[in-house]
Amino acid sequence: MPLMMDIPQLHDFLQNVFTQVAGSFRVERLDDMEIDVRLIVDDGHLRPGGTVSGPSMFGLADVAVYLAVMAMIGPKALAVTTNASIDFMRKPQAGQDIIAKCRLLKLGRSLAVGECLIYSAGGDTPVARANLTYSIPPTGSNADISMG
Amino acid sequence: MPLMMDIPQLHDFLQNVFTQVAGSFRVERLDDMEIDVRLIVDDGHLRPGGTVSGPSMFGLADVAVYLAVMAMIGPKALAVTTNASIDFMRKPQAGQDIIAKCRLLKLGRSLAVGECLIYSAGGDTPVARANLTYSIPPTGSNADISMG
Amino acid sequence: MPLMMDIPQLHDFLQNVFTQVAGSFRVERLDDMEIDVRLIVDDGHLRPGGTVSGPSMFGLADVAVYLAVMAMIGPKALAVTTNASIDFMRKPQAGQDIIAKCRLLKLGRSLAVGECLIYSAGGDTPVARANLTYSIPPTGSNADISMG
Amino acid sequence: MPLMMDIPQLHDFLQNVFTQVAGSFRVERLDDMEIDVRLIVDDGHLRPGGTVSGPSMFGLADVAVYLAVMAMIGPKALAVTTNASIDFMRKPQAGQDIIAKCRLLKLGRSLAVGECLIYSAGGDTPVARANLTYSIPPTGSNADISMG
Numbered sequence: 001m002p003l004m005m006d007i008p009q010l011h012d013f014l015q016n017v018f019t020q021v022a023g024s025f026r027v028e029r030l031d032d033m034e035i036d037v038r039l040i041v042d043d044g045h046l047r048p049g050g051t052v053s054g055p056s057m058f059g060l061a062d063v064a065v066y067l068a069v070m071a072m073i074g075p076k077a078l079a080v081t082t083n084a085s086i087d088f089m090r091k092p093q094a095g096q097d098i099i100a101k102c103r104l105l106k107l108g109r110s111l112a113v114g115e116c117l118i119y120s121a122g123g124d125t126p127v128a129r130a131n132l133t134y135s136i137p138p139t140g141s142n143a144d145i146s147m148g
Numbered sequence: 149m150p151l152m153m154d155i156p157q158l159h160d161f162l163q164n165v166f167t168q169v170a171g172s173f174r175v176e177r178l179d180d181m182e183i184d185v186r187l188i189v190d191d192g193h194l195r196p197g198g199t200v201s202g203p204s205m206f207g208l209a210d211v212a213v214y215l216a217v218m219a220m221i222g223p224k225a226l227a228v229t230t231n232a233s234i235d236f237m238r239k240p241q242a243g244q245d246i247i248a249k250c251r252l253l254k255l256g257r258s259l260a261v262g263e264c265l266i267y268s269a270g271g272d273t274p275v276a277r278a279n280l281t282y283s284i285p286p287t288g289s290n291a292d293i294s295m296g
Numbered sequence: 297m298p299l300m301m302d303i304p305q306l307h308d309f310l311q312n313v314f315t316q317v318a319g320s321f322r323v324e325r326l327d328d329m330e331i332d333v334r335l336i337v338d339d340g341h342l343r344p345g346g347t348v349s350g351p352s353m354f355g356l357a358d359v360a361v362y363l364a365v366m367a368m369i370g371p372k373a374l375a376v377t378t379n380a381s382i383d384f385m386r387k388p389q390a391g392q393d394i395i396a397k398c399r400l401l402k403l404g405r406s407l408a409v410g411e412c413l414i415y416s417a418g419g420d421t422p423v424a425r426a427n428l429t430y431s432i433p434p435t436g437s438n439a440d441i442s443m444g
Numbered sequence: 445m446p447l448m449m450d451i452p453q454l455h456d457f458l459q460n461v462f463t464q465v466a467g468s469f470r471v472e473r474l475d476d477m478e479i480d481v482r483l484i485v486d487d488g489h490l491r492p493g494g495t496v497s498g499p500s501m502f503g504l505a506d507v508a509v510y511l512a513v514m515a516m517i518g519p520k521a522l523a524v525t526t527n528a529s530i531d532f533m534r535k536p537q538a539g540q541d542i543i544a545k546c547r548l549l550k551l552g553r554s555l556a557v558g559e560c561l562i563y564s565a566g567g568d569t570p571v572a573r574a575n576l577t578y579s580i581p582p583t584g585s586n587a588d589i590s591m592g
Binding site for chain 4: 354
């Protein structure tokens, strides 16, 4: 399938729609049904001991799969997460960004399913895995957002 | 089972261990294997439209069940979340705190399982549900934390 | 909400649609958004040691929440499970049926969410918990089934 | 890591421990932390329309990841599934076996985490995905089983 958005467009979309947190995320790779997104870790993402918090990992997976869906279907900000499941498997490395490597497994008319492995930057064993489901609003509804 | 910590002790524990975010959480009810925790919502928790973000709901459920475990077994800061699954069912009300009403379903020697319904403050239909599993370090390990 | 089907109608529905396994399930209680369903355990449901297998518990939760949805919206056999998550918490008692006590948390136009606690018959601590999501076909589609 | 069991040993193990269902499963590929397992579908696995039932897919994923763990650590029949989450994404093809392609993401001292994609035999888009967690009994406990 052809991509409907490229990396700069995804960054603009993020800036428009999730202004507050957009600066923390950077799309590092984008391909058909696949995306890698980095969370640029700052103090707000850390737990004692300097490791990245669970909610920060969850938030990264959620944004990453959402952007993968947007890249495939175009900007529909009202797509919503309906279900997410995450396994925390190892302690992330202190002082490192984390990177979610995700793929879409299903992109239906009304539901999309994606999964991610999350790594500490520079690490090669996953610290977490996540799967997420999104409900996609019908095409042509006012859920479609024109990119200003 | 008798509680090992009361609400003020849980608040102190939160302040010691999760200093950065402790001020956002307030235990509203504590009972045998049960806890209600409020997230005092501020701008950092919001998505466009003024609704509470998914990661904020996830974070509330995670803290709430963690505190329920601590209340039952005493302060062991190294208990870690190993798995979480969350269903987002309705849009939270704009401008409202959210409250997680949780119960522990299992409190074993090495694993604890809890589940929550999350409500907008004042609402009576849940906006989300979550279940979480925690790995509990062996008693007597250096995971036990003395409360200063 | 008024119930669209009562217990005998649910049993008939099960017999028509899941003929092969219908005899193993018995609805024990039905109320607004709530259902209790028993799995009549036979050798095919057992693992070594005489405990009920994981897939049997999964199957019970799946049928139970499905029947709760049917009871609320009427017989639409094409409603499909899209997601399920289950925690196995304790060993079921050997030689006992298991009972799923379930409630619907959301019954939307296109998605329903339910959760269950599963008990050994006569037991009062849950052996498992499960949450399930169903995709509901649009009303009037050929997914509606006339009960013969 | 070296494998502790090969495919014939896994089949023997299955025969010893899950006698009743062993004949339905066939390990098709085994590698370091990876396994492919086929469910030889018969009438007992089917739903109306001839598609494989949800519990059958769940059961396949559960057995497959369990066997992957056994292959890595040796036969410990008391390893138990503690959590499983499954997304049903597409209807399996009627009249086809299903195959779970799984990998272990974590193999710790007390917990193992694996994930699977499930395909209809001959298909190249997954019909389901699953992730499972197992609790592993301590080495040397009577949970170790000698292969007769």
